[in-house]
Amino acid sequence: MTSNYAPDGATQLEIYKRVALLKANDERSRKVIMNGRLVMPYYSYRGQEVIPSAMATALTDDDYWVTIYRGIHDMLAKGMPLKDLWAEIAGRVDGTCKGKGGPMHLTYPKKGIMVTTGIVGSSMPIANGIAWGSQLSGNGRVAVATFGDGASNIGAFHESLNMAAVWKLPVIFLCQNNLYGEHTTYEKATSAKRVADRAVAYNMPGVRVNGNDPIEMFAAAREAVERARAGEGPTLIEAMTFRFHGHVFGDADAYMDKAQKKAAMEADPAPIFRARLIAEGIATEEQLAAIEADIETQIDEAVEFALASPFPELDELTKDVYAQGAAA
């Protein structure tokens, strides 16, 4: 079913650029934390890069995205500038939220990144409202809500998918199924064989794809985007993937199956994608190396920019609570 929507070579390269950026950024983030240059709760997305890269490539800058604590890959894929991001996670004034949001609440409306939530399940009800706005104004913009497999068991998931289906909202529910919700396995928490099966409960198209396969993932994303833009309503995409590291930086991940983890890391989607692009002649080794080198430079700059940026003044504590200062 996905073949009509398969990405051409140029599109694949676009996806890869994002994958490379995301992968490099995660590696750098963990290094910077490890070296003690930054202190923050960090939710590594390493291993999940292909999903938002393919999804974002199927969208325009005007489309919307609501993401979660494990969402820096989503934001970068959707176009958040590295400097704004790094300054934010460093808690500096040049951060996209002036340092007040931090790694769990990055926001960048200029590229449609409207909310990052730290509450499991809460991306979905808000994405519905954004999509309702698109429907009312007829501007054709699609809203993506991303969330994890664990989040598919919380009430907000159900309420949101039902409302989206009844109202035929232009929204895409993108479940990044990395097989764990914190320390709990998919099976121990989730009664459905597949999250995608739950679409039946909303009379909504639901598809499980290999989220680590850029072709498959892009096709599903593109199809869902077209459906949404055509006024045909929401889609549930369950993108299978794996979280290479613990739930949060510092987590000893003793609860993870060692063999499963080893196998997943050996099947790292980024280098596989890269090798295929070269093998299929879509890009050359030199081209990709140049892209990657450029990314490293950009990240270098962003990190230094962030660490050189000042911390906010203490009067920021009571600003932005209401339109003008605090009310009480």
Next chain:
Amino acid sequence: MTSNYAPDGATQLEIYKRVALLKANDERSRKVIMNGRLVMPYYSYRGQEVIPSAMATALTDDDYWVTIYRGIHDMLAKGMPLKDLWAEIAGRVDGTCKGKGGPMHLTYPKKGIMVTTGIVGSSMPIANGIAWGSQLSGNGRVAVATFGDGASNIGAFHESLNMAAVWKLPVIFLCQNNLYGEHTTYEKATSAKRVADRAVAYNMPGVRVNGNDPIEMFAAAREAVERARAGEGPTLIEAMTFRFHGHVFGDADAYMDKAQKKAAMEADPAPIFRARLIAEGIATEEQLAAIEADIETQIDEAVEFALASPFPELDELTKDVYAQGAAA
């Protein structure tokens, strides 16, 4: 599939006794309110009598039930004594909750009626916990959670069915689908073609039955009870029915489809069931008339008992907040 579980004649008569009680009690309730002898929010269940009558007949006194504001039929079917009930809805000390709960919060643990909730969806999470208790103690008792079609769209439904399935709890989710949630039709609120379809999302058996048909309804109930007692986990039963009156007493029900309502009332399940019992020789006209007359007498007595019972003293206001009086 239901034939193995069809009720024999004696069982059908048991079901009918309950149906007759429920129907008479609803009619009396509306009359008593109409005459101004009692003032209370009253959620008529007229038209839905067969569902709890069949369900309760498939249970024992020891099994549990968690019901909702529209739940007096459930309580009577499960065995709440008329006097305790009437005194409660009259707000008197002899009420099952000393008059403090009222028609939306009747409780009668002696017959397993553990909670009556006024919050849509909230019967289900609590029924799970009761069923967990049965599972832990191995006492074989089943918990029934009843709720409406509208409630199948709220988050608590989803969380509860998922947890029940993962934990294989001895619980039955009994949806009384009367086609309306307050003033909103099933279709306008619910994306699923059938509530029963949602069972797929939990890898749980789900069945839609004609809730007005005692044979079909009993068979589904019995099968679910056996499954629960055997440790095979929860079942979702969607029992189709119709609410003859408005959402709450006094509601002008202008939003209801007139033709649909007329047809449903013409297909009133109580007299149809009655006629069939006689036609099939399960009971005689005299027998049923005697049962019904006895019910009327019991209701007479209960109403008079209730209205003669005193109101609670004002010091009850701060009692039962904690084990001994109020804490603050």
Next chain:
Amino acid sequence: MSDTATKAKPVTILQAINTAIADAMAADDTVIVLGEDVADPEDGGVVGVTKGLSTRFGEHRVRSTPIAEQAIIGAAIGASLVGYKPVAEIMLMNFTTVAMDMIVNHAAKLRFMSGGQTNVPIVIRTMTGTGFGSGGQHCDYLEAWFAHTPGMKVVAPSNAADAYGLMRAAINDPDPVLYIENLPAYWTPGEAPEPGHIVPLGKASVVKEGTDVTIISYSRVLTEVVAAVEEMEAAGVSAEIIDLRTISPWDKETVFASVAKTGRCLITHEAVTEFGIGAEIAATLQSEFFGKLKAPVGRLGAPYAPVPFSKPLESAYAPTAKRIAQAAISLTK
């Protein structure tokens, strides 16, 4: 306000709210309405507060929703982030419990957490109040929770004109406002507001001037306070009555001016006394007027208990004119 014909004809609080939303929708295409049963095929709400709106403005702008309070508030938040001004109904205040994450963790915080990049101009309408025998889960006044939530504003009108003016102000406001309606008071008639009448958020009104004791209230209990005047005057006590109108941020200026004059204060509301709105006001006043008060600040709320069903108990639950008068008089003794 001028003495126009519009003002002459009394309207109920229910009508005033309805008209306020309609006027706001007519004036601004981005005002939209959602909630359970709010559209006209569903009777415009359980008590008809939104009646006529979907017929007039279309079911795109006025949507009945599934019973799903998290989805309702989420939809309101999302639409507000992209330029709309949603008026969302949570049918009863006790059902806000289902949507607390959306209200408290999201609506109230998105402006702050985004460093001011986004804001959430939504109004959450909700009704509550004892009097109709609904029992423990349908009548709570929970405004203290929301007042304790930075980022939220909380209003609670006591009369038709304020109901209109606060609704218009709430819809205009760039931040989330919880708008509390009282069920039994919906049909209380009052002076009709002029079209476009605005009651600024954060401004209390002095309903009656007096010299001996300041009585502060809001929502339905304000009416009980007014009804207590006679008994207080008979006892020789002159009360100054303040209708808070906005509970958070509350109007310290007006309250301070009054207490500076009277030296005594009673706060009364239908919520339980303990940890209620009265606690914050009393705590503030004892500090502001240290050594200057003629009596301790008094508080009169509901007892520390859930709302009972039984009529005599329910009637004794919320403050009545009689108990308010007694409490006020006792402060002057």
Next chain:
Amino acid sequence: MSDTATKAKPVTILQAINTAIADAMAADDTVIVLGEDVADPEDGGVVGVTKGLSTRFGEHRVRSTPIAEQAIIGAAIGASLVGYKPVAEIMLMNFTTVAMDMIVNHAAKLRFMSGGQTNVPIVIRTMTGTGFGSGGQHCDYLEAWFAHTPGMKVVAPSNAADAYGLMRAAINDPDPVLYIENLPAYWTPGEAPEPGHIVPLGKASVVKEGTDVTIISYSRVLTEVVAAVEEMEAAGVSAEIIDLRTISPWDKETVFASVAKTGRCLITHEAVTEFGIGAEIAATLQSEFFGKLKAPVGRLGAPYAPVPFSKPLESAYAPTAKRIAQAAISLTK
């Protein structure tokens, strides 16, 4: 307490909670545990508070749940209705927002609404607190909401011995108890409690006697109060420090006795000041000690704002020893 060997070895608050639950489970088969990740295959919780329990008592009695807070509290309530004593974890206090209906409309009210036929002996453990850079949605102190909820009890230990004793008392209690844990304080070592040690609910402790000002606090901020003693003494101010331990019902007797002696009081907590716990205590004290206080009752909480991420802002959010000392000293001037 006798000077046993058990007492000599210090334990952390985390260990004390773990031991309290384990001891309660060993003593009573009906004590059960549920919550996200709480069983050992899931590491016994995100920070390991319940580590070892499922291995020792079995996964029937110690269950990791789906991420579904309504279902978690519902399951706890239901089990409690049929004779069990569940200890449910809501991982972070901000996630109680998802379960407010279950907690407030059900757990807190079932005893009352059933006229005393049923009761809900559950403990809801939840953690919170600034200090780890988690930002706006993970650190709120929301205890005032629950204190404003008749039917609930609220406790918040500040040290290991109390953590143990309050947990044992909470599990024994026939009514629902919210048990608040502070994340950064988990690893604070303290005197080990004796097995079976009970800290009765509703009883505060006088941590340090003093004559000039009573400082009331609970949870982690109590440690800041103790750390403020030096600066206060340098300024010639003798503080009496009260650890409330139980926030609702709070120990009026102990607080009144102290304030009767000192004539001054400061309440400090990590929740925002406005409409917080301090408001109720201040409101009560100004009435109880009208005309007898030497200074207005002081309150020191967080500013009226969500929790910020940026480290300097976060550090300035909750009360510190320095600001507590200053506030207390200023009351004596």
